[in-house]
Amino acid sequence: MAEPAARADYGFGQLAAELDLARWQMRLARERGLIPPPDLEGGRWSAAVAEQIAGHAAQIRAALGEDPPIGAVKAAQRLAVRVGLDVEPADIEVLVLSGDLEVVHRYQGRPLYDPHDLDALDPERVTEVVAARKGPRFATVGAKGAATLLGWPKSLFLRVAAQRALPVDRLGRYALADVRALAGDRELQAAVAEQQRIMALEAARREQTRSEQVIRRWMRDCDDYLSQATDRPPDSAELTRALRALTAARTAIRLHREPAAEGAQPAVR
Template identity: 35%
Template structure:
């Protein structure tokens, strides 16, 4: 007497002896970029062959997914614009900008951990932690900046108020040793005095 054969079992292929990055990511249930970043930070070994990772390595990594994701998160770094979003989300504050990030960096609360094409990158994990611990400070910082922006004017507005071109205002600012930026008071009081 023969046993009935389950067709689903006969169609099932054995696991590949070597898996590429996409296949490994799919097996681990994570994204390909996370595999690549995990390789960069040493949480996943370099490819065993030119085509990918051997089956035994892939099987061993399957039991380490939480550790791999933690290593990727710990190494995750963004530029000021994206860190502003991280801070806003972590503290529950709307309107955080790169200017706020720059002030936080100047105060020594965040430090550059890497760079990309000459732009500084900051630790996502550090930003989340700082925002969670200093949410009130971040709220105050954003409110102060918004108040300043509402009460001040940009160089184009200053030029319009004076009836000058922007380049004339910039020239006067250079001649007077002023840094470019917003005017807190009427530009006429500053530039014409």
């Protein structure tokens, strides 16, 4: 059996696949100079250059990490859980302007941040920024902020707050110390994690069913077109979207299928 012919050149996606890089990693690698510009017309890389790059692909992956850059909202949520404060997107902007955090990429004009840079921020510096914004409200937090620093949905926090009879001040705000105590309650956190796992699994299964239905309908439309029952060909873009959604749903199902660790408490009601 003849061996497949060697590729003469590589496009953006082809080179990313050759290097085992996600597309976002490929974009960042180009922007950071870890991958040289295309050396052929049409924005393509020659096989010789691709071979040279492949020699240090492992170092490129290590430099970029496995977590894609995130926007200000998710960056604030990540920091909030880490430092135990109601960090907001405005705080992220302050950290950028003060030189504590770098914008590593932009998507549709919006700045993106490296999760590793966020994890490396000094908690005391983040606390200073949040305290400057909140002023005399620093020791209290609203329901939305409490949910953010716990990493929970707001509705779940409100249920737990009612069950625990957490006191509120005249503005309806909770004591930061009380909310942090919830974060330190291992049994409660285990129960919440189990509930979120179940909810994520159920959502993924619903998406799997929906995607499978779309694909089956597309295949019926394809049969109708092949048999000339209709002159209108099926929309290939619809199939592509459904296949991507199905792949993501099945990945999520595998991720969330395993039960929580032994000893976890029943889900919060």
